[in-house]
Amino acid sequence: MRLVVARCAARYTGRLTAELPLATRLVVVKADGSVLLHSDGGSYKPLNWMSPPCSLAVAEPDDDAAARGVVEIWHVQHAKSDDRLEIELHEVLHDSAHELGVDPGLVKDGVEAHLQKLLAEQIHLLGAGHVLVRREYPTAIGPVDILAKDPAGGAVAVEIKRRGDIDGVEQLTRYLELLNRDPHLTPVRGVFAAQEIKPQARVLAHDRGITCLVLDYEAMRGMDDASTRLF
Amino acid sequence: MRLVVARCAARYTGRLTAELPLATRLVVVKADGSVLLHSDGGSYKPLNWMSPPCSLAVAEPDDDAAARGVVEIWHVQHAKSDDRLEIELHEVLHDSAHELGVDPGLVKDGVEAHLQKLLAEQIHLLGAGHVLVRREYPTAIGPVDILAKDPAGGAVAVEIKRRGDIDGVEQLTRYLELLNRDPHLTPVRGVFAAQEIKPQARVLAHDRGITCLVLDYEAMRGMDDASTRLF
DNA sequence: CGCTCGATGTCGCTG
DNA sequence: CAGCGACGTCGAGCG
Missing domain, CATH: 3.40.1350.10 (Trna Endonuclease; Chain: A, domain 1)
Structure with a gap:
């Protein structure tokens, strides 16, 4: 699992189109490639995300993007649909990786x-x-x-x-x-x-x-x- | 926002009862007090969580818990219901805090x-x-x-x-x-x-x-x- | 693989 | 605040 805190902007296209203006957020990249974009409040739901199976490709910004202050662009593409999440990183404040292993999962009672x-x-x-x-x-x-x-x-x-x-x-x-x-x-x-x-x-x-x-x-x-x- | 990676176990009681066996997970504490427990895969939904408004109280383990290897217990209590999330931390692998500020939010355009x-x-x-x-x-x-x-x-x-x-x-x-x-x-x-x-x-x-x-x-x-x- | 239904559903709007 | 409909609903269980 990779944890990145960064000023970033994002755009999702797929079942709908959605935009995230530039702000500081937590970006989580899970072992299965899924990506979550969390703000510092709200609820358990990310502002935006990509579910597995998906692939993450990191690209250099073009001149235009670089001029806007973009240092890296992440293209997250769903493997089985044309759902796509594009994240523009403007400033990376934290970046760390962690080995978590497989989770035994949640045991529910009372459903x-x-x-x-x-x-x-x-x-x-x-x-x-x-x-x-x-x-x-x-x-x-x-x-x-x-x-x-x-x-x-x-x-x-x-x-x-x-x-x-x-x-x-x-x-x-x-x-x-x-x-x-x-x-x-x-x-x-x-x-x-x-x-x-x-x-x-x-x-x-x-x-x-x-x-x-x-x-x-x-x-x-x-x-x-x-x-x-x-x- | 506080990011903790730790070996932990958790129990939720409220609308139902659920248990998370000991494993390494990401714990996110947001500025509004909400808590997310994420595994390194699955989807955008946490394994377990507490939605705001809620309060987090950190406690020392009792002798029994300490004997099981617990170093800290987090009691997360929802402010308006008796929903409760209890997290036992066994080993903290990462702990960092970040100032994110307010998020401008998502702009949607639907089908x-x-x-x-x-x-x-x-x-x-x-x-x-x-x-x-x-x-x-x-x-x-x-x-x-x-x-x-x-x-x-x-x-x-x-x-x-x-x-x-x-x-x-x-x-x-x-x-x-x-x-x-x-x-x-x-x-x-x-x-x-x-x-x-x-x-x-x-x-x-x-x-x-x-x-x-x-x-x-x-x-x-x-x-x-x-x-x-x-x- | 597709279909159906439950969910700690959550979210957002309206009366 | 309650009610109700939509959701990138997600996810489990079953045929």
Whole structure:
């Protein structure tokens, strides 16, 4: 990894065109050739960048550029598209290189996939006597998170979100509309399950006859741990 | 901006929980207090981070941590939530600070608006005899990209996307519902136009009587260039 | 390789 | 401040 702090200007062309006027920034060149241009604030997102796979070619400035104070021009070209990032370096304030090695990567916990897995295992949370049909039950517009049967044999479609927003209710509504066209399934009941359900989503869900179910992730994981520990 | 290259481990708790095992990484501390943890590859996104506003507190390791080789612990706490990032530094390989100043920011020029402009100019792409009424035709829930009239005088509402997804069909459906309440306009026909239309979106659109139109951006731009060149 | 969907999404605009 | 749409969305998982 190479770290350069420099006064620089940049231009990106590709899916859009964007310009960065002359200012002092951090330029990071990673081992895979990717380049990041960071300002001293904002957020984790760079002002501009090039994703791997890409190649970096360093060029001397032409007379015109040299006259503008450019000491080096970096051409960063994406390998599989015509995306291009051009950086004009005017003054290099810091330049260092470091061997970092391969990163073992981030281990996440508590994302939607976990919730889905846990609810599938603890399907009784939908109510006593419910039975799992399958996870990711396919429809023409995409898979429903969970399809289950209630004690009376009626189909139940479950949409799971970490945070229950209106979007999720809309999504579930579309699934229900399609599933209810299947004579073998209809009538299909809808359950909107999330760790936290926004009031608006709750209202909309209720309006459409969809049941809301708040999931307690910690408790569900506790159950999972318990069962794992037992066997 | 402070740049630290160090062997470190990290843990994030907040909207989810995530862990980073011990490895050598770049730690960036920006002027606004935000922190980025980058590996030597991947993409522009850090492995882990804390967005501003947040505060950084440096602590000495306790005996247990010191025994594990920790030389310093950074507690990064978000100011407005309980999001928290904890970084254990095991070995600092580089540490430098730099004054960058304020960044003038990125100037963008997008493709999205261009598509709308081109289709408005080449409204015949909707079918021979179509006439533009106006771009950004206002409704109570926001402007429709294009309103046109077909040769029979019927209203046509067009939603334009670069990538045609289900969301866009939903959006157009809402517009159509509102537009069709206007007795001067109804019945309004819907056209979903995009450079690329996903199969699911196509199914949903067809289901709702909405026409799909694939736009050839290059060809449309070519037409534009040609007309520009001629006059 | 393409497609779909989630995301600590983030960003920016508007009411 | 909230809501909503766009993003150079990115990235994982699956067929």
